[in-house]
Amino acid sequence: MDADVIVIGAGPAGCAAAIRLVQAGYRVIALERKDHEDSEDITSGEVLVPATQFECDALGLRFDGDWVLDRITGIRNVYPDLSWTYHPIPHSTCPVHVDRGGFNSALRKRLVEVGGQLVWNARVTDVEFRNDSAIARTADRSEVTARLIIDAGGRYAPSLRTLNLKSEDPEFSQIGVAVFFKSFEGTPLHTWDRHLYGVRGAMLSGSRIRPGLFRYILEADLAEKKTDHRGAIEFYESVAKQHDRWLHDRIMSEPRTGQQWSMAPLGYRVSAVARDRLILVGDAAGSLSPITGQGNEFAMRTGRLAAQAADRALRDGDLRADAFSIYVEGRKREVERQVDYVRAQLRILHDRDALMRASRDDNYRAQVFGPYGIPATERGSLIS
Numbered sequence: 001m002d003a004d005v006i007v008i009g010a011g012p013a014g015c016a017a018a019i020r021l022v023q024a025g026y027r028v029i030a031l032e033r034k035d036h037e038d039s040e041d042i043t044s045g046e047v048l049v050p051a052t053q054f055e056c057d058a059l060g061l062r063f064d065g066d067w068v069l070d071r072i073t074g075i076r077n078v079y080p081d082l083s084w085t086y087h088p089i090p091h092s093t094c095p096v097h098v099d100r101g102g103f104n105s106a107l108r109k110r111l112v113e114v115g116g117q118l119v120w121n122a123r124v125t126d127v128e129f130r131n132d133s134a135i136a137r138t139a140d141r142s143e144v145t146a147r148l149i150i151d152a153g154g155r156y157a158p159s160l161r162t163l164n165l166k167s168e169d170p171e172f173s174q175i176g177v178a179v180f181f182k183s184f185e186g187t188p189l190h191t192w193d194r195h196l197y198g199v200r201g202a203m204l205s206g207s208r209i210r211p212g213l214f215r216y217i218l219e220a221d222l223a224e225k226k227t228d229h230r231g232a233i234e235f236y237e238s239v240a241k242q243h244d245r246w247l248h249d250r251i252m253s254e255p256r257t258g259q260q261w262s263m264a265p266l267g268y269r270v271s272a273v274a275r276d277r278l279i280l281v282g283d284a285a286g287s288l289s290p291i292t293g294q295g296n297e298f299a300m301r302t303g304r305l306a307a308q309a310a311d312r313a314l315r316d317g318d319l320r321a322d323a324f325s326i327y328v329e330g331r332k333r334e335v336e337r338q339v340d341y342v343r344a345q346l347r348i349l350h351d352r353d354a355l356m357r358a359s360r361d362d363n364y365r366a367q368v369f370g371p372y373g374i375p376a377t378e379r380g381s382l383i384s
């Protein structure tokens with residue numbers, strides 16, 4: 001065996017599992033598709049909620065350095081009539097923007113620091129499971145063998161393809177379109193600016209990520225985009241035009257920068273998150289919707305749960321799927337909580353009347369917005 005455990009992908013989920021297994025005394029090889037650290041990377045997952053920051057603490061990852069960007073200290077909810085409420089977030093629970101390239105790099109440095117072996121330029125193309133071993137094959141035709149594989153390769157993880165585990169999730173089928181700007185007049189700093197329309201599941205939300213870089217993302221029902229027949233950016237602009245004069249004026253006039261992108265469907269299901277000699281973690285184990293901003297939290301939690309299950313199974317010498325039941329059960333508990341939350345959020349994104357009620361009624365708003373239902377301290381309107 002080359003190692004006790006192969007971890008595919010050195011992102012948040014992979015590092016969270018690998019660091020713990022190395023610390024528990026196992027030989028771990030992390031195989032990473034990329035051939036070097038990313039430079040600044042603002043693609044998805046740059047808002048880290050407090051629970052993600054706690055998961056980082058538990059790994060000994062210090063939350064400093066130039067990859068830590070603007071802190072979000074408040075939320076502005078903009079309602080269908082363009083009235084708004086502002087909600088300060090208690091200091092101890094503020095989300096923070098990060099540069100994903102720098103965040104991943106800090107996690108990988110921590111992995112190497114604790115003694116983990118990280119192999120760059122190792123894109124896993126195939127996995128195989130035998131009675132006595134698990135094998136990962138890479139694009140350069142190398143083979144790595146171990147007792148167990150933890151696949152943390154994200155939404156395109158190799159075992160999803162090889163074992164045909166991924167399918168569509170009709171309930172959580174959204175599109176995300178992101179556009180970046182150098183400036184955005186009127187966006188309050190350190191504020192998550194959420195524009196809620198109550199139709200087509202559409203929400204346009206954004207903030208300043210760092211000086212000179214703003215992003216507004218559209219999340220909407222994928223079915224709506226499919227009937228719209230326009231390109232992703234035209235669809236983005238048309239939603240703003242139809243519902244939000246304030247945002248549309250700025251989207252069309254503020255200087256754009258960087259690479260705009262779109263992604264769909266955002267959610268998908270995975271039929272099995274543990275098999276003989278295999279555990280899937282993070283996005284490789286399924287994805288709901290990014291509207292909660294908890295993807296990295298979830299990735300790191302599942303990495304932690306997988307490391308615990310793997311430790312026990314390796315010690316017992318039993319690496320059959322059944323031996324990973326503590327992982328499957330632990331993950332299920334987390335997912336069920338998230339499913340309820342995402343369902344409730346998506347419901348309100350389709351309900352204009354409910355949003356209008358939320359604009360006026362503090363108690364109702366607190367109920368429907370879950371953890372972000374903080375009381376309003378200011379109110380106003382974007383219609384001058």
Ligand SMILES: Cc1cc2nc3c(=O)[nH]c(=O)nc-3n(C[C@H](O)[C@H](O)[C@H](O)COP(=O)(O)OP(=O)(O)OC[C@H]3O[C@@H](n4cnc5c(N)ncnc54)[C@H](O)[C@@H]3O)c2cc1C
Pocket residue numbers: 008009010011012013014031032033034044045046047048049052122123124125152153154155156157158176263266281282283284290293294295296297299
């Ligand atoms: C539109 C959008 C917005 C989001 N916003 C947020 C947010 O605000 N906050 C938040 O916390 N989350 C957010 N997320 C979710 C978040 O980005 C993911 O949940 C998180 O990155 C998952 O981490 P991971 O480690 O499972 O996978 P990834 O971060 O995808 O890491 C996978 C790693 O595996 C490597 N890899 C892939 N394939 C292979 C292979 N074949 N061989 C070897 N290596 C491989 C990759 O290079 C990468 O390093 C968002 C997602 C989307 C789509």
